[in-house]
Amino acid sequence: MDAKIRLYVEHPLGEGQSVPLDRPQAHYLFGVMRQAAGAHVLLFNGQDGEWLAQVVEAGKRGGVLACVSQTKPLQMPPDVWLCFAPIKKTRTDFIVEKATEMGAARIVPMQTEFTNSGRIQRDRLQAHAVEAAEQCGGTYVPEVGELIRFDRLMDGWGDARQIMFCDEELTTSLTSRLRGEAGPWAIFIGPEGGFSERERARLRGMEAAVSVSLGPRILRADTAAVAAMTLWQQSLGDWQ
Numbered sequence: 001m002d003a004k005i006r007l008y009v010e011h012p013l014g015e016g017q018s019v020p021l022d023r024p025q026a027h028y029l030f031g032v033m034r035q036a037a038g039a040h041v042l043l044f045n046g047q048d049g050e051w052l053a054q055v056v057e058a059g060k061r062g063g064v065l066a067c068v069s070q071t072k073p074l075q076m077p078p079d080v081w082l083c084f085a086p087i088k089k090t091r092t093d094f095i096v097e098k099a100t101e102m103g104a105a106r107i108v109p110m111q112t113e114f115t116n117s118g119r120i121q122r123d124r125l126q127a128h129a130v131e132a133a134e135q136c137g138g139t140y141v142p143e144v145g146e147l148i149r150f151d152r153l154m155d156g157w158g159d160a161r162q163i164m165f166c167d168e169e170l171t172t173s174l175t176s177r178l179r180g181e182a183g184p185w186a187i188f189i190g191p192e193g194g195f196s197e198r199e200r201a202r203l204r205g206m207e208a209a210v211s212v213s214l215g216p217r218i219l220r221a222d223t224a225a226v227a228a229m230t231l232w233q234q235s236l237g238d239w240q
């Protein structure tokens with residue numbers, strides 16, 4: 001059965017399970033994508049894998065699908081968070097989209113001393129993560145956290161989760177230190193103005209932090225996020 005449309009739903013999925021659609025989903029599926037009763041769609045909810053489902057009822061304000069069979073089991077990403085300082089709107093959207101595609105388990109916007117924006121639209125960013133997961137064939141959607149102050153995040157950190165601290169002031173590559181260190185990790189990317197000296201000193205002084213260079217050029221924060229996710233996934237994640 002040829003089902004190309006993938007939809008994220010907040011509803012349990014299982015054999016014979018019926019799944020109601022809300023108005024925006026019905027608009028997308030029946031209005032934009034011109035699907036009708038009998039059509040097949042792929043569903044995932046971040047917990048039960050991916051399911052082939054058939055449209056049972058199609059309306060302007062809603063609809064109902066019925067799960068037929070599982071097409072993919074749930075595939076969890078490795079336990080790596082992307083902690084980054086929000087930048088301009090479209091570039092922040094880009095970071096969330098790419099982190100989802102590349103396999104981040106959680107996305108943590110953090111407010112550092114030089115972060116330009118003191119607010120984020122968390123729901124909008126979460127919607128970007130959902131869209132990215134729909135598009136890339138993933139069965140998991142990383143949660144986008146509320147904006148948290150850097151100091152608050154650090155105060156409760158502990159030693160259990162290691163930090164890949166992307167430090168543009170480093171000149172020599174230390175990425176070899178990433179090899180073989182399994183367990184939970186977080187990648188730290190600073191804002192346009194970089195981390196402050198105080199923040200840098202705090203990170204450098206942490207037992208759990210490994211300082212890493214991303215090469216001799218200063219990358220924009222969005223480029224740095226993609227480069228860091230690539231290095232981490234290649235060294236320790238599920239790209240090996």
Ligand code: SAM
Nearest residue numbers: 166167168189190193194213214217218219224
């Ligand atoms: N402080 C810099 C400046 O104003 O020249 C720019 C910071 S850079 C745009 C944003 C973030 O990307 C940095 O805080 C760092 O986390 C990461 N980054 C960029 N280039 C890097 C590099 N070559 N090595 C390690 N991290 C880098």
